[in-house]
Structures are given as structure tokens and as C-alpha cells.
Amino acid sequence: MTRSVVSVTVDLVLLTIRQGALQALLVRRGIPPFQGRWALPGGFVLPDEDLAEAAARELREETGVDPTAGHFEQLATYGAPGRDPRGRVVTVAYLALLPDLPSPVAGSDAAGADWRPVDDIEPGELAFDHDRILGDGIERARAKLEYTPLATAFCPAEFTVADLRTVYETVWRTRLDPRNFHRKVTGADGFVEPTGGTVIRDRGRPAQLFRRGPATLLHPPLLRQSSPPGS
Amino acid sequence: MTRSVVSVTVDLVLLTIRQGALQALLVRRGIPPFQGRWALPGGFVLPDEDLAEAAARELREETGVDPTAGHFEQLATYGAPGRDPRGRVVTVAYLALLPDLPSPVAGSDAAGADWRPVDDIEPGELAFDHDRILGDGIERARAKLEYTPLATAFCPAEFTVADLRTVYETVWRTRLDPRNFHRKVTGADGFVEPTGGTVIRDRGRPAQLFRRGPATLLHPPLLRQSSPPGS
DNA sequence: GTAATAGTGTCTTTCAGACATTATGTC
DNA sequence: GACATAATGTCTGAAAGACACTATTAC
Structure with missing residues (x-):
């Protein structure tokens, strides 16, 4: 050999x-x-x-x-x-x-x-x-x-839903509807957990802070190719 | 070094x-x-x-x-x-x-x-x-x-929908509803293509034969852990 | 007040799962 | 005829996308 x-x-x-x-x-x-x-x-x-x-x-x-x-x-x-x-x-x-x-x-x-x-x-x-x-x-x-909560790896220990959405939008080069995104992320089991804190980024209502949840898979997944808003 | x-x-x-x-x-x-x-x-x-x-x-x-x-x-x-x-x-x-x-x-x-x-x-x-x-x-x-059409790799060049279902049931150790499976497989774009031929496996109505389609990803995916019937 | 962002609720459409029904073969 | 498998259709509930609306801040 x-x-x-x-x-x-x-x-x-x-x-x-x-x-x-x-x-x-x-x-x-x-x-x-x-x-x-x-x-x-x-x-x-x-x-x-x-x-x-x-x-x-x-x-x-x-x-x-x-x-x-x-x-x-x-x-x-x-x-x-x-x-x-x-x-x-x-x-x-x-x-x-x-x-x-x-x-x-x-x-x-x-x-x-x-x-x-x-x-x-x-x-x-x-x-x-x-x-x-x-x-x-x-x-x-x-x-x-799409099918794991790994977007949180791009975020610091505490982050807002908007921070997480920015990760998806940047990596995928898409726009996501902030309201539907919020519903999906907070609704997916074990994706993120509220820390209780809030933060004000620029103007506007303070955003809740979250940390990574224990989930290793997303159910249901966040799909990339879903029809973008306004197109 | x-x-x-x-x-x-x-x-x-x-x-x-x-x-x-x-x-x-x-x-x-x-x-x-x-x-x-x-x-x-x-x-x-x-x-x-x-x-x-x-x-x-x-x-x-x-x-x-x-x-x-x-x-x-x-x-x-x-x-x-x-x-x-x-x-x-x-x-x-x-x-x-x-x-x-x-x-x-x-x-x-x-x-x-x-x-x-x-x-x-x-x-x-x-x-x-x-x-x-x-x-x-x-x-x-x-x-x-789940999210690719690779189940067809386990099948010969021509196969029936039931053959393909058996692949999923065997690999996943589950039962799948034959009627819903048929609808999803034939409905997913590029998963399988009819050859025109039919075959009789045992008894029953002859089944259509299919070959692999050109898709490399399944949209929508066939999910494993979908809510089991009756639970 | 206005502007901006965060978050909730509602409507519609789509699709998954349950299952009745029809189609076509063997025996 | 009985029986078995293939294929289609229908119903219901869950979830996605669109988007109105409320909440809370800065200015």
C-alpha cells in the first residue's frame, strides 16, 4: 500500500x-x-x-x-x-x-x-x-x-431583536419585515431569552435585550427566499 | 514553524x-x-x-x-x-x-x-x-x-412514489401518510419527473414511474419532526 | 407637538396533516 | 365479486406575509 x-x-x-x-x-x-x-x-x-x-x-x-x-x-x-x-x-x-x-x-x-x-x-x-x-x-x-439560531453568534452577549434582524439582512443581503421578524424570533422555542433589560439605540421606544436561548435548531426555520416586502 | x-x-x-x-x-x-x-x-x-x-x-x-x-x-x-x-x-x-x-x-x-x-x-x-x-x-x-432531494439517490434510475416514501420511512424510522407524501413529492418543483411508464409491484393499481428531477434543494422542505398525527 | 423605533393585533393566503373518495390492477 | 395499492379531492388548523395600530423614547 x-x-x-x-x-x-x-x-x-x-x-x-x-x-x-x-x-x-x-x-x-x-x-x-x-x-x-x-x-x-x-x-x-x-x-x-x-x-x-x-x-x-x-x-x-x-x-x-x-x-x-x-x-x-x-x-x-x-x-x-x-x-x-x-x-x-x-x-x-x-x-x-x-x-x-x-x-x-x-x-x-x-x-x-x-x-x-x-x-x-x-x-x-x-x-x-x-x-x-x-x-x-x-x-x-x-x-x-435558516435552520439554526446561529445568527446570535454574530451578536454580543446581549442584543435586541433589531440587532438580530440586521444580522440576517446583512448576511442574506435582504430586507425583512421588522414586525413579522419580531413575532417569529420571539415565538421560536429557545431561540432567544429576555434578559429583562432595555436599551435605546438612537431614537424611539427602548428595545428589550435578549440573550441566546438553548435551542440548537430552529423550528420552524426562518426561510431566506420568502417574498421580500414591497416587491 | x-x-x-x-x-x-x-x-x-x-x-x-x-x-x-x-x-x-x-x-x-x-x-x-x-x-x-x-x-x-x-x-x-x-x-x-x-x-x-x-x-x-x-x-x-x-x-x-x-x-x-x-x-x-x-x-x-x-x-x-x-x-x-x-x-x-x-x-x-x-x-x-x-x-x-x-x-x-x-x-x-x-x-x-x-x-x-x-x-x-x-x-x-x-x-x-x-x-x-x-x-x-x-x-x-x-x-x-429534509431539505434536499437526495432520497432519490437511494433509488434506482426509475422508481415509484411509494419507493421514495419507503426511503424516507426507513431512514427516518417513521410512517408517512402515503397520500400527503404523494402530493408533496409531485408538487415540489424539480423533485421528480414522470417517465411515462408504470409498474405493478404486488397487487393494486399500477404506479407511475419517476426519475430524479433537476432540483438540488427542496422548497418547501419535507420535515421530519412534523407534528405526529393525532397528538 | 413631530419623528423614529419597538412591539402587538388582524387579515388573508398558503400549506401541512387528516382522511374520504375514486381509479385500476390481481385474485 | 373481494382486496390491495395508486392517485385525487376536501376539510381544518397553523403559520407566513402584509400591514394597521399602539407604545415609548428624543427632539
Whole structure:
């Protein structure tokens, strides 16, 4: 039996919502190959490290953030023979959905790191096959908002219904009816729980604050392609 | 930077419906480690092979079946440091949903290979962490039947609505109302297309034959946990 | 007061689930 | 004829989308 000896890396698709846009964390590569190009953060898996451990370590190194702050899951694995000029490198990609962090990009060991709106990332701009990995991560996130309560991972510990609606509208690039959205979110079992507090964002009536509920699946789901209001 | 040099394998969760039960293909290991134990089919990725290619090759070797016959997708990757006593082995698992094959388990290079009802596989019976991989594959299959038309992957090229219903009932371990199921399946856009032919299974009115439609997502989805009748 | 946002209630349509009824075959 | 399965139709209740209306703040 012919064994193939390869290197294994983890790459991170880190998504957050900043300034009203879905953004991904990219790093500028300090060393060849693809030196100077933007890429997903990531690195080699250490000899005695589990894959998720390696991804969590990279997340801490790149953002200074605890992986438990948002949501974290394995995305997919990419191992085409020619994807890395250094040789056979198989990468296990992880997807994280994070709240807008107070101190992002701290302690990064890359030449530069920045949040970039995903719509501004040009096709072919990223190193390796990171274009495709990022695209797969975005699509996974979009799909998961429909039937899981993961939109709350983009929010801080306490948030309003309007905050949560903004998450959906930003990720899906749609408008949702605020009144029907409120009814669905507060009606779905275990989606959100009131904290009792309220907050005033700009003008208007104070909004109730909520925290994440215990549900892991949404019943019924919030569907993406429902007819948008006014169209 | 410390690189970890590891071996990479692919493992296959092959699911089909035989004799009214959801079954998985297992092989009996002919060599250590875990010699004589049941395991998922799989093997090492060749030096110039993409991951999906390696999985498709193993599928052909183990079952003699073309991967295009059913459905084929990457499942997940498992790389805990101690999962293989031979050293660091990361495995990329693939999931295939296959119709009941006329010549299963042909050309297998394992000591033995057999379809086994998934409910008869004891916890801890399988080698490595294949218990968990199989469980993840089954759960993925169950979930995907809800919002994709992949149940047709378990059927031959032409099938009846009752055949398709049996797939759902077997995978989900439920009963579905034949009349409502018929209405939903024939009403969902692109799920199935009539071939014009009919067939008589046992007694009763001849059933129309259908083939798979072009849809890749089901709108609306067929939900598993819908309120059970009379409760 | 006006403007703005939060939240509730109501109406209509659509669709899921329950189940009667008809259609077409074997025996 | 009886019996079995396939397919269609009808009824009811739940939920989605549209949108009127009330509540509570800033100005």
C-alpha cells in the first residue's frame, strides 16, 4: 500500500459583521509562497494537536479571541495535489462566526491582518485556493442561518431583536419585515431569552435585550427566499 | 514553524437500503491494527490524487460501483492524535448514498465485506473512531433528506412514489401518510419527473414511474419532526 | 407637538396533516 | 365479486406575509 506523506494545515474562515457589512479576517502573507498576498489565517497542525485544537489556537493567535465567544465548526477539507507549491499540503478549514470584537487582530503574527467586507474581495485576490474556501464558508453561514439560531453568534452577549434582524439582512443581503421578524424570533422555542433589560439605540421606544436561548435548531426555520416586502 | 507530517486516508460511509433497512458497507480488516475487526472501507490517499478522487477510487474498489450512480459528498475530517496506533493519520470521510446494488461488494480487496443494518452495529464494534464517523454520516443523511432531494439517490434510475416514501420511512424510522407524501413529492418543483411508464409491484393499481428531477434543494422542505398525527 | 423605533393585533393566503373518495390492477 | 395499492379531492388548523395600530423614547 502506497502511503502519501503530507503536511496538514488548518485555515480559518472568520466572519463577523462590522460597519453594516459581512466581513472576513484576512492576513497578508509575510513569507513565500504568495508573499504579500492576502490569505485566510491558518497554520500547520502541531504533532500532538487535534485538528479543532489547532484551529482554536490559530484563532486565539490571530484575533486574541476565545473560540467560545461565537460559533466554531469544521467547514471542509481541501487537498488537491497542486494547491500548495511547497508540496502536498492538505488543509482542514474551520468556520467561525464572531461578534464584532472590541480588540480584533491583536497579537497577530502575520505581516498584516484586517477585516475585509467579503463583497470587496476580488476573485483571484487570495492565495492558494482560499477564494473557494472563503466562498464555501460564506455559503455555509448563509444556509445555517435558516435552520439554526446561529445568527446570535454574530451578536454580543446581549442584543435586541433589531440587532438580530440586521444580522440576517446583512448576511442574506435582504430586507425583512421588522414586525413579522419580531413575532417569529420571539415565538421560536429557545431561540432567544429576555434578559429583562432595555436599551435605546438612537431614537424611539427602548428595545428589550435578549440573550441566546438553548435551542440548537430552529423550528420552524426562518426561510431566506420568502417574498421580500414591497416587491 | 513546526510542521506536522502525517499520513492521510479516506474512509467511506456507504449507505443503502436493502431488505427494508438502512445498511452500511463494512469490511473486515485483514491486517493490523484492529485485524479481524469490522471497519469502514477506506485507504491511503495516493501521492498525486485529490481527496475526492481517492474516495471515488476506494468506492470503485470496494463496491465495483460508479460514484455517479448515487450521491457522493465529503463528510468531515478526523485527526485526533491517538486515533490510529500506527502514528498520526488524518482521515477525510466521504458519504455516499447508493441504490441497492445488483452486484455489491465485488472486487473488494478486504478479507471480507458486507452490508450491515446500521441498527445492528454495536457501539464499539468498529475499528478506530469509525463508530463516530458512521454516526456522523447517518445523521448527515437523515438531515439532508429534509431539505434536499437526495432520497432519490437511494433509488434506482426509475422508481415509484411509494419507493421514495419507503426511503424516507426507513431512514427516518417513521410512517408517512402515503397520500400527503404523494402530493408533496409531485408538487415540489424539480423533485421528480414522470417517465411515462408504470409498474405493478404486488397487487393494486399500477404506479407511475419517476426519475430524479433537476432540483438540488427542496422548497418547501419535507420535515421530519412534523407534528405526529393525532397528538 | 413631530419623528423614529419597538412591539402587538388582524387579515388573508398558503400549506401541512387528516382522511374520504375514486381509479385500476390481481385474485 | 373481494382486496390491495395508486392517485385525487376536501376539510381544518397553523403559520407566513402584509400591514394597521399602539407604545415609548428624543427632539
